[in-house]
Amino acid sequence: MTTTTPTGARRATGREMLNKVPEVTIWFWIIKILCTTVGESFADYINETLGFGLLNTMLLFTAIFIAVLTWQMKTRRYVPTPYWLTVVVVSVAGTLYTDMGTDQLGIPLWVSTAVFSVLLALVFGAWWVRERSLSIHGINTRSRESWYWLTVLVTFALGTATGDWTLELTSWAPAQSVFLPLGLIVAIAALWKFGANPVLSFWLAYILTRPLGANIGDWLASPKHATPPEPVGLGLGTLVTSLIFLGAITATVVYLSISRSDVVETYDATHEPAVTTNPRKERIALGGFVALAIATAGIMTWAHNQPHATCDPTGASETMPACPKAAFTPAQTKAAITKYRALTTKAIAQDRSGDTAGSHATVQTMRDDWDADAPALTPVNKKTWTALDTQMDAVLKTYAIDHGSIKPAPAAVQEKALQVLLHDLATKQFRA
Known part of the structure; x- marks a missing residue:
């Protein structure tokens, strides 16, 4: 041609x-x-x-x-x-x-x-x-x-x-x-x-x-x-x-x-x-x-x-929109926040004990769960979810998770970011 x-x-x-x-x-x-x-x-x-x-x-x-x-x-x-x-x-x-x-x-x-x-x-x-x-x-x-x-x-x-x-x-x-x-x-x-x-x-x-x-x-x-x-x-x-x-x-x-x-x-x-x-x-x-x-x-x-999936239940597809999820009930929201507080507390303890690999794995799990729960948590209260998501990203940055161009921060810096997240999880309320 x-x-x-x-x-x-x-x-x-x-x-x-x-x-x-x-x-x-x-x-x-x-x-x-x-x-x-x-x-x-x-x-x-x-x-x-x-x-x-x-x-x-x-x-x-x-x-x-x-x-x-x-x-x-x-x-x-x-x-x-x-x-x-x-x-x-x-x-x-x-x-x-x-x-x-x-x-x-x-x-x-x-x-x-x-x-x-x-x-x-x-x-x-x-x-x-x-x-x-x-x-x-x-x-x-x-x-x-x-x-x-x-x-x-x-x-x-x-x-x-x-x-x-x-x-x-x-x-x-x-x-x-x-x-x-x-x-x-x-x-x-x-x-x-x-x-x-x-x-x-x-x-x-x-x-x-x-x-x-x-x-x-x-x-x-x-x-x-x-x-x-x-x-x-x-x-x-x-x-x-x-x-x-x-x-x-x-x-x-x-x-x-x-x-x-x-x-x-x-x-x-x-x-x-x-x-x-x-x-x-x-x-x-x-x-x-x-x-x-x-x-x-x-x-x-x-x-x-033709019969085929029209949305992605995992929300990870590049070419398919995520399937809509119903907003968490108050009980589900409380359970989710409790889970994230427990993971945050665990990561802080691992940082203090010098278990760097364990702390990184815990934060990685928290990131994965947060992404999975986001479609159901956001409708409960978008303002609260956005505030927590911002601090969650700050934590991930100290661990160089989803921020591949930087090095992980020292354990003390990671712990400080986790403490702020733990405080936010305890004080910011998911209420309509």
Whole structure:
């Protein structure tokens, strides 16, 4: 799948540079999917396995994205290493921006999908008004390259929202969810081969590679035996999956650096110029895209109407909303507070006796129980729950639980935070 442009438009003149992006060959799509997969699995590894936290992970990769994009923008031609490194990092950053909106701000995935769709349309519109072309064969000025990377960032965010929304609607397992974006990409490629507009075909396929790569990553990394509704996969884990795909990306980039087979100028010298598509075929193919959209909506509607879990009773799923819980009765609330006071007292005693590991395990248990009880405690009195949750987080910070970027505080500091929590548990009342 490629785009067409007059040969003369590819020559660097004046302030123009050589084309800054690779020729769209089979290698382009292979490495793009590899980058998307490693971006998903590596972000999960840092965020969840290392306990770095979603916000910290987002800030980290935003900083990395700015650094590698600066490197990429300073080059005067397409160089595989900085280009594909930027794609890997932007895949993580775009994913994290959507996850922040969903997990931290509570934005529904259908809203994220709609917002990013409108934003992408605005970016394309502004790009067209400014440059009069959306073809990636003309990325030979700073302005065009800026529009290009902004578009790529938005497509990753949109692909994340659309892919997660699909999983939310259908409850498909990762292995099942691979087939929809894969089938759509194949259909788009067939329409492009028939004569569809190459620029439209490229960007549609580009968006779909994100959910495809992410679903492949989830399938490989998810445990073989998981408690529903958590996904079941091949059990490789996020670290092993990331290393496998990083190795594949590195090998591919090395090959492309040596062969230069995806450099536009090299490709032009060894291939016949692409034939401009027929306007009549473009109109027919546009109808094919509409038919694909209708068919996709039909498949998702059918899957959504099949019997499946619509919420997660554990509240731990990334793509499924937590099941609503009834508010605790006064007796249940009293029992819960008593439990947390006992755990807090136990952790204080362990700190005083020098049992650091035991104290950490007790606070970890308290954190897990608190998260499980939160949906039922919050409706009793949201103000009290919020106050206790704030102090609970202060305790967790002293133990570096859910705060992976810091070291545990000394036992005396941990005990002080626990004493404040114990006081709050005794004095703050859960009353409507």
